[in-house]
Amino acid sequence: MKAIVVTDRAAGTAGMTLTERPEPDAARLASLEGANYGDVIVEVHASGFTGNELEWPSTWIDRLGRDRTPSIPGHELAGVVTALSYGTTGLSVGQRVFGLTDWTRDGTLAEYVVVEARNLAPLPGDVDFTVGASVAMTGLSAWQGLFDHGRLQAGQSVLVHGAAGAVGSMATQLAREYGAYVIGTGRAAHRQTALDFGAQEFIELENDALEDVGGVDLVFDVFGGDIGKRL
């Protein structure tokens, strides 16, 4: 199958090449001889890549710390299930799905990928594959940050950094819909985008004083560094 691979951590995205890789072995996966409990094979229709994932160790080493190059990057997908491993339930062959794959395994910039069924959700028929692949990581990051870890309540105020960006725009929309008061931040050029996503205020980080925000109930930080420190 065709796949993007990386082999050299220092090269970054410039080191990506398009090459041929063996397809996952569906017959072995489905047989009693396979050791792929819970895995399915997905025919990838659309794939998402996270800008800095090549900086993460998971692209280069597996869970035992062993070198796993050449590795296939990209870990968001939308596609169609083509095979189930033995005893896997909950998904059917031919089902449209989307989700986030395991960072320590070969990823989704390829024609096929092996992923645990529990990482996937059905993709409704009226949602395009491209859209499905674009919401998996950003949507989950926003959701988990706001609701699982942030325990956001309606009526609370949230400072969302990078409110016009990939994760920030998701956080802004979800928080706004949930009934929070959203203050977005970012570059001046992003003001209108952030307001369109639902931010009620916008702080231009190069011009406005972050401290003017006053107190908020939740900060959703995607920047870290100095900005993160000033929270």
Place this chain on the structure above:
Amino acid sequence: MLTADDPREAGGSPQLDAGLGDDDLGLDGHHAAIGRVDAAQCDPVAAAWLMCLGAVLTLADAATVLVTLGGDRSAAVQDVNFIGGRWQRARTPPRTTSRGAGWTVMPQRQRLDTGRCWMKAIMVTDQAAGMAGMTLAERPVPEAAGNDVLVEVHASGFTPGELSWPSNWTDRLGRDRTPSIPGHELAGVVSTLGYGTTGLSVGQRVFGLTDWTRDGTLAEYAVVEARNLAPLPGDVDFTVGASLPISGLTAWQGLFEHGRLQPGQSALVHGAAGGVGSMVTQLAREAGAYIIGTGRAADRQRALDFGAKEFIDLDNDSLEDVGGVDLVFDVIGGDIGKRSAALVRAGGTLVTIAGPPEARPADGLAIDFVVVSDRAQLSEIVQRVRDGRLRTVIGNVATLDDAVAAFNPTERVKGKTIIRVRP
């Protein structure tokens, strides 16, 4: 744990013996020091604590310790590798993050070859040898990767059939993964969190089912994805906790996820006095189903005590006398499984863990499934244990030293064998 007096370090940092020259390490004067430590004292929890002080403690088999200290916590960790007999700095700097409370989360880092503590573990290397091939040996303590936790194992469960499963011998890429550590049920305490892991805290009591394709739980430590574990309430013993995951989750998933059992339905439960079957019987009974259990004559009373309303002695009674049922929960397969399919009423379900069913209900579903770990289900199961609605039968409890003998008993043991790794 650390020995004293490295003259190169100043200003209040822990003092250590110099073991290698700076040249070997290529470290600047601010980051220093190799020390010596007794490997028997190695303790991942202490290591994690030291990280809080901005130091990384890594312990090697020859009791040589590499400690890197940084004044700035964000630069505290240097990746190093032990290559060709020398410690060398790795090429790329790591990322570190911190939680709001000021605790430094274990940073992403390259694996440190030989730089780890050791632990006792049961190992298998030879598929043909089966259980007789189990040995007790020393293995490096594994490291938690992203979304993993390292668990200090207190009690461990083993499924006798697992040595015949490919997952014990190969990984998800089909590669040989021996020598491997068997056993995949655990109850213990979270020792370290992998990068980005949330939902569990260090020191929390947990239990669950680990990944069949990774090293397992018949060991002092095990690494498992956090999502496979559930909190173990303080009033539930580790031994009980380790006895629950496989039988409890299998029963729960077979009855409620795949079998869609409804109150008032009837269920035929094979092996109703056994590990999985007794859980199925109790859960189904509490859910309002009418249970017909099967097994050997000697199991009759125990099956009835677990909640079966009727019992079929498979050696003497006729299975077909059962008539029609809404659900069959099969753990036997083979001829019994085949004959059971014919007993399923239209619209009903046969669920099985005994392999692809040879016969399917004429007008119903046959679902062959492999159990998966699930935090919410584990919590439901343990809550029922706490308030007495669910009980497991624990037979033999042995230590890790006696585990090999315990799994190769001379006579049949009633109930599940649990290995108590820590007293």
